[in-house]
Amino acid sequence: MSNPVNKRVLMVCPSFPVIESGAEQMDRADGIRQLVRLGCEVVIIAKIVEWADRGAIERTAREMGVRVVPVPYRYSNRKLSPSERVWKFLGKFxxxxxxDGAAYEYAEPGIRAALARELKEFRPNVVWFEYTYLWPLYRLVRRAGVSIITRSNNFEPVHFLEEGGYTLFNYLKFVPKFLGEIITASLSDALLAITPKEERLYRKLGARRTGVLPLRSLPRFLASPLQNIREHRPLNVFFMGSSYSVTHNEAAAEFFLRQIIPKANRRAPGEFAFHILGAKLPDGLVRAAQQEGCHYEGYVQNIQEFLSSMDVALVPSLMGAGMQQKVFEPIVRGIPTITSRRAIAGYAYASGREFIAAKTADEFVEALLQLRSVSRRKELSLSARSRSETLFSQQALDAIVRDALSSL
Incomplete structure (x- = not known):
C-alpha cells in the first residue's frame, strides 16, 4: 500500500458490527476496514447489549485486524429496575x-473509564467518534491533548423530530439535541457529515473543519455487475426498507402500498409486479401488500440475487435525515430509481439524468409509466452508475478519510 497514514486511531461507537445486516452496521464495518487498509492501528471502544456474543465480537475484531474494548450499555438497550429508572431520571439533572437520552448513555462512568484508560495506554493520535451524540466524552479527549474526528450519521435534532413527530414534548427534547450538535461542532477538529446538505449545517454551527463522508458501504455495490436492463413484462418494481420498526421506513411503505400501487394498477393494469422487502412490516401493511400484483418478500437472504431480477426501484422518502441506503444502493447499482428529491440530500445527481424525482403519488406513477421504455431505463442506469463511480468509488472515499487524518 502506498503512503500509509500511520496513525493510532481510537474509535468510539454505539455498537460493533458483528453482523452486517443493516445500513448502519455495513457502513461502520466498511469504515473500520478502511482505517486498517489506510495503515492505521485501530482500537475500538464499543457499547454492547447485555445479550451480545462476546466471542463473536472477538473473532470479528481479529478478522478485521483491530482490538475491541466492549462496554455494556448502562441505560439504553437493557431492562432497568424501578430504582434504576429513578436514578437515571435524577442523574439527568x-x-x-x-x-437527550442518547447522549446521557455516554456520560456514565463505565465508558468514561474505558476512554481514559485507552487514552493513557494506547496513546492515540486521533479519537474518531461515530455519531454526534457521543459529545459527553469529548472534553476527556480534549484534556488529553488528542485530536477529534466526528463522523455524523445524521443531523440528530431534525432526524428526531421527523421520526418522533412535531409534538411539544419532542420540541423540548429537540433543544438539548441541538445544543449537543453545537458542542460537537465546536470541539471536533474535523467533522465529517454524511451528506452535503448536512455538511452545510455544521459549517453554519461553527465547525472548524468539515467534509462529507458518504455511506462507506457504497463501494461494495459499485463492485457488483451493472444492472441488466431487459425488455419484458411485467416490470419488477421494488421498495426496500431494512426494518419497518423505523418510522420513516413504515411511512414510506404505507405510501407505496396504499397510494402508489393502486394508482399504478389502475393506469397500467398488469404492466408492473410490485415487491416490498424488509423485516417487521406491520400487520396492517402486510394485509395491504396482499393486493393484486404485489408481493411482500420479507427479509431477503440473498439480496444481490434478488435485486438482479428487479427493473425499477421506487423509493419515496417522506421523512428522516442523513443518507438512506435504500435510496442510494439501487442508484449505485444502476437500477433505474424513482425517489423523492429530498432523499438525494445535496449529492450531485440530476433528476431525469441519474434518477427521476417525484413527490406525490401521481408523480411517482407518471415516472413509473415513463420507465416502461427500455431505452429510458438504460439511459438512467448508465448515467447513475457513471456518476456514482465518481462520487462513491473506494478511491474517492479513501481520499476523504486520508485527508481528514493527515490534516491533524
Whole structure:
C-alpha cells in the first residue's frame, strides 16, 4: 500500500458490527476496514447489549485486524429496575443536556473509564467518534491533548423530530439535541457529515473543519455487475426498507402500498409486479401488500440475487435525515430509481439524468409509466452508475478519510 497514514486511531461507537445486516452496521464495518487498509492501528471502544456474543465480537475484531474494548450499555438497550429508572431520571439533572437520552448513555462512568484508560495506554493520535451524540466524552479527549474526528450519521435534532413527530414534548427534547450538535461542532477538529446538505449545517454551527463522508458501504455495490436492463413484462418494481420498526421506513411503505400501487394498477393494469422487502412490516401493511400484483418478500437472504431480477426501484422518502441506503444502493447499482428529491440530500445527481424525482403519488406513477421504455431505463442506469463511480468509488472515499487524518 502506498503512503500509509500511520496513525493510532481510537474509535468510539454505539455498537460493533458483528453482523452486517443493516445500513448502519455495513457502513461502520466498511469504515473500520478502511482505517486498517489506510495503515492505521485501530482500537475500538464499543457499547454492547447485555445479550451480545462476546466471542463473536472477538473473532470479528481479529478478522478485521483491530482490538475491541466492549462496554455494556448502562441505560439504553437493557431492562432497568424501578430504582434504576429513578436514578437515571435524577442523574439527568446534573446537566440539562443529558435530557437527550442518547447522549446521557455516554456520560456514565463505565465508558468514561474505558476512554481514559485507552487514552493513557494506547496513546492515540486521533479519537474518531461515530455519531454526534457521543459529545459527553469529548472534553476527556480534549484534556488529553488528542485530536477529534466526528463522523455524523445524521443531523440528530431534525432526524428526531421527523421520526418522533412535531409534538411539544419532542420540541423540548429537540433543544438539548441541538445544543449537543453545537458542542460537537465546536470541539471536533474535523467533522465529517454524511451528506452535503448536512455538511452545510455544521459549517453554519461553527465547525472548524468539515467534509462529507458518504455511506462507506457504497463501494461494495459499485463492485457488483451493472444492472441488466431487459425488455419484458411485467416490470419488477421494488421498495426496500431494512426494518419497518423505523418510522420513516413504515411511512414510506404505507405510501407505496396504499397510494402508489393502486394508482399504478389502475393506469397500467398488469404492466408492473410490485415487491416490498424488509423485516417487521406491520400487520396492517402486510394485509395491504396482499393486493393484486404485489408481493411482500420479507427479509431477503440473498439480496444481490434478488435485486438482479428487479427493473425499477421506487423509493419515496417522506421523512428522516442523513443518507438512506435504500435510496442510494439501487442508484449505485444502476437500477433505474424513482425517489423523492429530498432523499438525494445535496449529492450531485440530476433528476431525469441519474434518477427521476417525484413527490406525490401521481408523480411517482407518471415516472413509473415513463420507465416502461427500455431505452429510458438504460439511459438512467448508465448515467447513475457513471456518476456514482465518481462520487462513491473506494478511491474517492479513501481520499476523504486520508485527508481528514493527515490534516491533524
Amino acid at each position: 446534573r446537566n440539562p443536556l443529558y435530557f
